[in-house]
Amino acid sequence: MVLGVAIPYLADYFRPQVLTYVALPPSSQIWEVFVVFGVLSAIVGFLQNAYINGQIPWLLGKLGGGAVSLALFSYVFLFLPNTLVAASQSFQATGLLLLAYAAIILSYLYLILDFMQHRRRLKFNPPQDNPF
């Protein structure tokens, strides 16, 4: 929720200064997009906190969190016009980007393996309900 409210508020507050460097979309569009991101973050945050490692909703929360972050960064970086990186005309990081993708895939592979390990553990030792 903080994400969904604070960022558009700051974007509105500093709009005149930001517009000097970056072309921003209309204020209403920024609010809509960030409220959507805020709600999605709240949902995946809830799934990660309400369930424990080894339960399917926890894994969905983790994977969803990654997808929301990816979408958020993609949206934020769409703001960046060429002028932001001074006189730079082109920047290519194809090889570096492929390495970063491979590293992210490995991170998620680790997450899934960890999930499978906890799931097996849960099968043998199911969580006890808290009587209080």
Added chain:
Amino acid sequence: MEGLRTAKRLTRAADLLLWLFIGLVMAGPLLGFLTPELGPQYVAGFGLDLQSMQPQIQQAFSSTSALSGTHTVVVGVYNRWFFPASASLSLELIVKNSTVYQTETATSDLAPFQTGDLRVVIAVPPSVASQLQGAQVTVGGQLHLESPGFWAVTVNFPQR
């Protein structure tokens, strides 16, 4: 269960190594940009000694008569990092927002921990030199830095 634990360890180790490698690749140009501020003895990474270019250009363009000869602008390139790198530079003379003369592109390919020079030859033809008389000349150019296979950046200056 033991197999899963081993797979987890291997995945984590491979992931850490990959991020470390990405960090090393990215650190090259960053250090090359930042460390010259600390002094020549601390220079690391991949970069150019662009500060040496300004006085040489000023000397070449100190008077219109000086323009008609051939001048070589030498820019030091250093690659004090683990990956091969390449730099190329061309200069251009701009009058009233249009390019009237452009040099050949000078290129320097450097192996890891190797230094070199970019030698840009300015040989203005007499016909162009006459155009430059009394005009306000801006020196621009194109700089290309590359770490083959990983990243490449092209900078045009001044921005038009």
